[in-house]
Amino acid sequence: MENKISVIDYSNYFWQEREVRLRAIKPEDWKSDYINKFDTPSRRLLECAIELPPTIVAAKTFVDENADFSSNNRRIMFTIENLEGQCVGGINLNSIDERNGTFSIGIVIYKEYQSRGYGTSAMKILLKYAFLEQRLNKFNDAVLEGNDGSANMMKKLGCVQEGVRRKVIYTNGQYLDMILFGLTKDEFIDKHKVEGNF
Structure with missing residues (x-):
């Protein structure tokens, strides 16, 4: 008997926001990972360095190691897809310190999908999960100077600029x-209550 899945009703789905939904990484996601590693300016802002040329083997290995939440690197890895089902990027919950309640999030939105609100929507989902389901209390992030898109997204999310580490990245x-x-759980909740999201 063949496994058939009827049409899924996402209307009450936790992992979906206005613009995107998060899902497990699938084996076929290697193609998007590989192709989008050729966007050197975006990769430099994300990795704070120039990476070696991408390879198909590395892209497939990355996907194999992280598919279906199988990662053993203490990151919870997701694919971001728009509501039409197109893979638009990736996001992960990382640097979790359960004792102190702190964490970080890594995110990439592929070039052709940038400036559409996908990143902000995906971040809202993962922040809500971290604060309200994982009982974490403080989100910390660092944005490379010149990465205006990420800095603006942090501000939209309600993050506070807490400082500058001067001249620490060479590229x-x-x-x-x-x-x-940084953003605390209380700040996140207060902002989203005002916006009517809770």
Whole structure:
């Protein structure tokens, strides 16, 4: 007997927001990972360095190691897809310190899908999960100087700029700052109550 899945009703689905839904990484996601590693400016902002040229083997290995929440690197890895089902990027919950209740989130939105609100929507889902389901209390992030898209997204989410680590990253022949952002659980809840999201 063949496994058939009827049409899924996402209307009350926790892992969906207005623009996107999060899902487990699937084996076929290697293609998007591979193709989007050729976007050097975006990769430099994400990794704070120039990576070696991408390979199909590395893309398939990454997906194999993280598919279906199988990662053993203490990251909870998701694929971000828009509501039409297109893979638009990836996001992960990482650096979880359960004793102190702190965590970070890594996110990439592929070039052709940037500036559509997908990143902000995906971040809201994962922040809600971290704060309201995992009982974490403080989100910490660092954005490379010049990464205006990520800095603006942090501000939209209600994050507070907490400081600057001056000239700590060397890339493209220059030393750049890391801008530090933070958001507490109470700040997140207060902002989203005002916006009518809770």
